[in-house]
Amino acid sequence: CRVYNYEPLTQLKNVRANCYGKYIALRGTVVRVSNIKPLCTNLAFVCAACGDVQRVPLPDGKYTLPTKCLVPECRGRSFTPDRSSPLTTTVDWQSVKVQELMSDDQREAGRIPRTIECELVQDLVDSCVPGDMVTITGIVKVSSTEEGEGHSFF
DSSP: OOOOOSSSSOGGOOGGGGTTTTTTEEEEEEEEEEEOOOEEEEEEETTTTOEEEEEEEEEGOOOOOOOSSSSSTTOOOOOEEETTTTOOEEEEEEEEEEEEEEHHHHTTTOOOOEEEEEEEGGGTTTOOTTEEEEEEEEEEEEEEEETTEEEOOO
């Protein structure tokens, strides 16, 4: 489902740790879009001992190994990922950077505008280009980056 006209709009300066896990809306200008990439949502694993296949959900695309084989007689603990299995599923994924809208009085302070990374999936991928003014609604999450910790939406 899609939520339209969600209020109140949250200003980028107010997106802090207390927003983590909460559904919010904000407005801004798209300043960067990444290439479209596949995001693995489920991955099939083959048990090395008995050959049984199990599907493991990958929340946020985080690679997770099964803990044990689901066959009661086996209970093997060694697995090989099977990317070509019909149980393995992927969706389109794209990252966009959104910059806060600044009023004239803020601009004169000489401050660099705040930005936030947002993740787009499925049909939202390729829906905006740099320069577009957008309203983003989503759940705030924290993701590790090479520069440190940052906020993102999903």
